[in-house]
Amino acid sequence: MTSADTAGAAGTAPVRVGVFGLLGSGNLGNDGSLEAVLGYLRTAHPDAAVDALCGGPEVVTARYGIPATRLHWYRGEYRTASRAGAVAGKALGKLVDVFRTAAWVRRHDVVIVPGMGVLEATLPLRPWGFPYSLFLLCASGRLLGTRVALVGVGAAPIRDRATRALVRRAARLAAYRSYRDDRSRDALREMGVDTAHDRVHPDLAFALPAPGASGPQGSPGPVCVGVMDFHGSNDDRARAGEIHRRYLDGTTRFVRALVEDGRPVRLLTGDACDATVVAAILDAVDSPLVTAAGADSLAGLMEETAAASAVVATRYHNLVCALKAGTPTLALSYAAKSDALMARMGLGAYCHPAREVDAGRLLEQFRDLEKRSAELRLTLAERNADVTRQLDDQFAQLTAALFPKTDRTDAHTHAHTHAVRKAP
Incomplete structure (x- = not known):
């Protein structure tokens, strides 16, 4: 019996949590951020029913044991479209994704975008790609009353006007924002977003378990x-x-x-x-x-x-x-x-x-x-100990902001960084 089944048997509906992003698509950093958030949810909110809207749903389901839906209706979204059929498919996909995204968001109480550089363009990026998807997510959340949280995300100044407009609007529509460094918060403020109440915490991946034995401390070595x-x-x-x-x-x-x-x-x-x-x-x-x-x-x-x-x-x-x-x-x-x-x-x-x-x-x-x-x-060693404390604070604040009605204890909230684990 799953945690959601347990909650149902007890007569209370489990909180419905969605995770969103280019997850399961081959980027290890993105997946590591997801793993950290899943560890937090399973420790602090074990009764939550979690699923994903992501780039690689098969990978996410197989690796993390949660249901997952493909982010884009058009399967060739990230392939270059040179033929008329491909261009038409992409254009139709943008329209269909409006309704698909809204329908998915509506099924949730909370949607979390776990880390990742979702508010930056430090690598080649087109505005109608992920920035458009993020805007659809945040707009749907605002219209449908679902809290969307951008948790520990990266941001950077964006020159392209269309990309900057979509990113700025998406960020404004989110119910919660936190950043992985001060420069990210500063960049968003410079783009016209009010960040007065936003917090900065270390990257989510620091919440993953540290490896056991350290390597050789002398040199030369590998x-x-x-x-x-x-x-x-x-x-x-x-x-x-x-x-x-x-x-x-x-x-x-x-x-x-x-x-x-x-x-x-x-x-x-x-x-x-x-x-x-x-x-x-x-x-x-x-x-x-x-x-x-x-x-x-x-x-x-x-x-x-x-x-x-x-x-x-x-x-x-x-x-x-x-x-x-x-x-x-x-x-x-x-x-x-x-x-x-x-x-x-x-x-x-x-x-x-x-x-x-x-x-x-x-x-x-x-x-x-x-x-x-x-x-x-x-x-x-000293900095890592400090980072762990800061991430404990990050998840405690996230619980207070997104799960105000759930029963919780400080032990649950502050133990997550030591209990991150993958689903079977």
Whole structure:
């Protein structure tokens, strides 16, 4: 019998909670944020009936054990439409999704958008893609009386007028907002949203269980290098190819230098599309010292980074995993969110621009990072303890804002970060 069945047998209807986003679509960071929120719900609100409207419903149901519905009616939503039939299908899908989204929202008391950079355009993005979907969600919530919560989300300044308008309107319509860093809240305020009552907390993925044993604290030792299929931001479309070539060339040179020093290298990814970068580096370096990790979750990435003596990574949630694991980390930073994260965790000096990877300079920074390894591990241990306390506060505030009538105890609310678990 499920928790919802138990509540029904007791004569009380379970609170109906929906989770929304590009979940189950191959991005490990997005799925990690979902896992953290599910852990909170199962600990603090075990009777809640939870389901999802998401990009990969089959994956979400299989991995997390909750019912899930496809986010878009048109299955080719994220494929480039060049033929008339595809263009017409996308256009019809936008109309159909108005009614599908509203019908789904209406079935819930609360809808949570768990983390993710849903209010930013730091990667290539079209306004009629996810920004439009988010606007439909928040507008439906406001019209139908369903509370929509943007929890621990990322935001950044957006130049494209249509995208900015949709994001701003969606944020205004949400019943609750919190952010993963100060820059996100500042960016939304600059876009014209009143953020006076909004809070900032660490990224939701920090609520996931930390890996057990830490890796070697001496050097030389294995190095994790997190790579990304990086082509710049939404504003860099005209020179995306050049940016990608520079990033790949600089990262490859850095990996080769590590191998020449006899260092084993584990290549990490964070999205299915990163596999092409891994293949290119493996082909270019051609050494048994370079291997590719097969982690398919943030838990797997944390285990990889915990076993390393140091990490150099691009994707935001690769950085989160390494920092959570307490491993000295250097960021190939592609957006302000990476700089903010590194500063929060006491490693602000160890950022290198992803758009202009200088292998020589990167190697110098890396060697300095390793010299300070013992000191930085202590810093990370202290910062992680503080992050855990802040996330306890985040979930307690979320309960107060979204579940005011549910029975709860402080023990339930504050124990969630130590009890996050996957559904069978």
